Amino acid sequence: RTETDQTSATVTDLKYRINVNDFAHEAAKSLEMNEVGICNISTRTPIAFDPFAENRTTGAFILIDRISNATVGAGMILHSLRRAENIHWQSLDVGKRVRADMKNQRPAVFWFTGLSGSGKSTIANLFEKKLFATGRHTYILDGDNVRHGLNRDLGFTDADRVENIRRVAEVARLMADAGLIVIVSFISPFSAERRMARELMADGEFVEVFVDTPFEECARRDPKGLYARALNGEIKNFTGVDSPYEAPETPEIHLQTLGKSAEEIVDALEHWLNERDIA
Incomplete structure (x- = not known):
C-alpha cells in the first residue's frame, strides 16, 4: 500500500x-x-x-x-524495474477460442486443493483418464512433479508456498489459453492465493475442487510418511501441523472422501460436469 x-x-x-x-x-x-x-x-x-x-x-x-x-x-x-515500459502485449492471430474450437472443448482449470494425503493426486489422475478417454485434451500440474523442475528452487515457508502457487497459476493460465483442460493438484493452503489464481482466469474458467479429507484421516493414511515426521518435529512448515490450511468456503465442487473410493468420487465429479456442460 x-x-x-x-x-x-x-x-x-x-x-x-x-x-x-x-x-x-x-x-x-x-x-x-x-x-x-x-x-x-x-x-x-x-x-x-x-x-x-x-x-x-x-x-x-x-x-x-x-x-x-x-x-x-x-x-x-x-x-x-524499468521493464514494463519496454514490453508490450503482442497481438496474435491464433487465439484461445480458435485453439479450443479445434479441440472441440471449452478451456477450464480444475483446481484441486486439500491436505497432503487427502487423495488429490489420485482423484485428479483418475479424472484426467476419464476426460482423456472421451477425447478431451488435458494436462495435470501436480504439486510434487512441478517441484522437480519449475519450482525446484522453492522451499516450504509461507512465502515460498505463495510463490509456488503464483507460478503454477500463471502456467495454468497459459495452458488454458492453449485451449486445454488443466487439472491442478496442489495443497494450495491459503485462500488468498487460490483467489489470485481464480482472478487470472476468464469468467467461469476456474473450478475450485475441495478434496475434503479430515486431518486425522490424512495422518492415518500418511502415504509418504510425512505426517509422522512432521509430528515428531523433523519437518517444519508442514500444512495442518505447524502451517495453516484455509479450507475453501464456497468451492464449485466439494468432494467429501470418507467412506468413498476414488472411483466413486470421480464418478460424482463427472456427473457434476455433465450437468453443467463444462469442459
Whole structure:
C-alpha cells in the first residue's frame, strides 16, 4: 500500500540484506524482524509513485499480509524495474477460442486443493483418464512433479508456498489459453492465493475442487510418511501441523472422501460436469 494506491504485491527477489552496523551487503534469502534489505517487488496492477529521494510521501510503502491483515514490512521505492515500459502485449492471430474450437472443448482449470494425503493426486489422475478417454485434451500440474523442475528452487515457508502457487497459476493460465483442460493438484493452503489464481482466469474458467479429507484421516493414511515426521518435529512448515490450511468456503465442487473410493468420487465429479456442460 502506498499513499496513492493499494494492490496485491509479491517480493520476487531479495537482492541482499544490509548490515545496519557497517552497511555491508550480505547474502540473504529472507529478512527477519527489524532487518533491512534491497528487493524487487512485483505488483498486480501499476501504481503511481515517485522515487523516495524525490518525494518521501509518494515514495514510501507498507506491505500488509493478505492472510492476517498485519503490517509485515515498510520500505522506500528507489526506482521502477524499468521493464514494463519496454514490453508490450503482442497481438496474435491464433487465439484461445480458435485453439479450443479445434479441440472441440471449452478451456477450464480444475483446481484441486486439500491436505497432503487427502487423495488429490489420485482423484485428479483418475479424472484426467476419464476426460482423456472421451477425447478431451488435458494436462495435470501436480504439486510434487512441478517441484522437480519449475519450482525446484522453492522451499516450504509461507512465502515460498505463495510463490509456488503464483507460478503454477500463471502456467495454468497459459495452458488454458492453449485451449486445454488443466487439472491442478496442489495443497494450495491459503485462500488468498487460490483467489489470485481464480482472478487470472476468464469468467467461469476456474473450478475450485475441495478434496475434503479430515486431518486425522490424512495422518492415518500418511502415504509418504510425512505426517509422522512432521509430528515428531523433523519437518517444519508442514500444512495442518505447524502451517495453516484455509479450507475453501464456497468451492464449485466439494468432494467429501470418507467412506468413498476414488472411483466413486470421480464418478460424482463427472456427473457434476455433465450437468453443467463444462469442459
